[in-house]
Amino acid sequence: MLTLVSFVVTLGVLIAVHEYGHYRVAVACGIKVLKFSIGFGKPIYTWRLKNKSTEFSIGMLPLGGYVKMLDEREAPVDPAERHLAFNTQPLKYRAAVVAAGPAANLLLAVLLYAVVNWSGVQEPRAVLASPVAGSIADVAGLQGREVVQQAAFDDEEPEPVRSFEDLRWRLTQGALESRDVTLVVGRSESAPGREVRLPLSAMESPDADAQMFRKIGLLGPWTAPVMGDVMPASPAERAGLRAGDVVQRIGDMAVVDGQQLRELIRSSAGQGASTAQTVAPKRWQISRDGQVLEVDVTPEVRVEGGARVARIGAYVGARPEFVEIRYDFFDGLWQGAVKTWQVSVLTLKMMGKMVIGEASLKNLSGPLTIADYAGKSATIGWTAYLVFLALVSVSLGVLNLLPLPVLDGGHLMYYLWEFVTGRGVSDAWMDRLQRGGVAVLLGMMCVALFNDVSRYLG
DSSP, rough: OOHHHHHHHHHHHHHHHHHHHHHHOOOOOOOEEEEEEEEEEEEEEEEOOOOOOOOOEEEEEEEEEEEOOTTTSSSOOGGGGGGSSSGGHHHHHHHHHHHHHHHHHHHHHHHHHHHHHHOOEEOOOBBOOOOOOTTTHHTTTOOOOOOOOOEEEETSOOOOSSSSSHHHHHHHHHHTOOOOOEEEEOOOOSOOOOEEEEEEGGGGGOSHHHHHHHTTTOOOOOOOOOOEEEOOHHHHHHHHHOOOOOEEEEEEEEOSHHHHHHHHHHHOSSSSSOOSSOOEEEEEEEEETTTEEEEEEEEEEEEETTEEEEEOEESSSOOOOEEEEEEOOHHHHHHHHHHHHHHHHHHHHHHHHHHHTTTOOGOOHHHHHHHHHHHHHHHHHHHHHHHHHHHHHHHHHHHHHHHHSHHHHHHHHHHHHHHHSSSSSOOOHHHHHHHHHHHHHHHHHHHHHHHHHHHHOO
């Protein structure tokens, strides 16, 4: 239920803001707005504001919205109101009305990020866990438990890293934009640091998923190798493990943090086509209440994403150390604008790479994925939900600015042609471009929906 409610609220807010952008600028330009609708189909609620001619409504299908303006191209217009029609307005007014929808979504993202910055958010401290064996971070010489003090792309000045989420965002940018990242790491925030260069440009067509971070090798912040809750009838319970046990060794391997412990458990399934549901038991050395004990643990094997993965049925790793990230009013607003700009640029670059084949179409997500993340972020807390809402708002704003004829960006493309040539696009060409735009948009929607279904079935 929470997922459904969060999804509907997400769509409702983003659509309302987008359409209100069109509406507000149209009214400011002196254009008569006939109808403002959130959703399509049969209206479930309709109202009018006092002394206003606009009809407001909420449709049954909350998958979009529209602002209907007085326009001679759609219906006959009373000569006395011709000056209020959209099509009779100067080019700059028409362009402003069309651009206002995506702009409203981008401004909403700035505000949402700013609200999170002002209120403060608890994020994991930027302390590295043991890198995945053979990963970029492992080969670069990172060992784990280092504090990341600064980070920089090759062509930029180093900037402070405030949290692990801050680091994760920089790594995401580097991987998806094929830019190397240099980290300054030390044993504490104030200790002398050393530079470690991560050649992320060498990654081949990375997808924005968990496997991308596995290739980089930095899956999460450092945590103590402590056992958490143990599930009933699980391999961990059968072995006698309890919450609070500190794992010191597995076989001959010393365990230094929770990430390494998870990797050792995961990789114990081995490779190949074996159908065995368990693997050979491993001798674990643990510390419990000051005593050192040894137990034999036999993980169960599952197939996840086509790979054999071992599980023990327990939460592994202690809670990471958190820091509060908070900004004052002006810094928070500025950082909100910067984050919106960075996400917008990254989104455009990823779309461009998908068009030319340098990035997988698997990066496209549809309504099922949005609904899933809406529910998950709402479960975590309101700040996580606001960040999610800001991300989707940026995506919606950028998507609508693409030069596809059925989108706002397509109409702006028409107006650019009119500005350059002094005449509008002919009706014949308009019809052809609209048909092509619909075909492209439907294709994108089909790919996104296919990706959604594949994620859930996989």
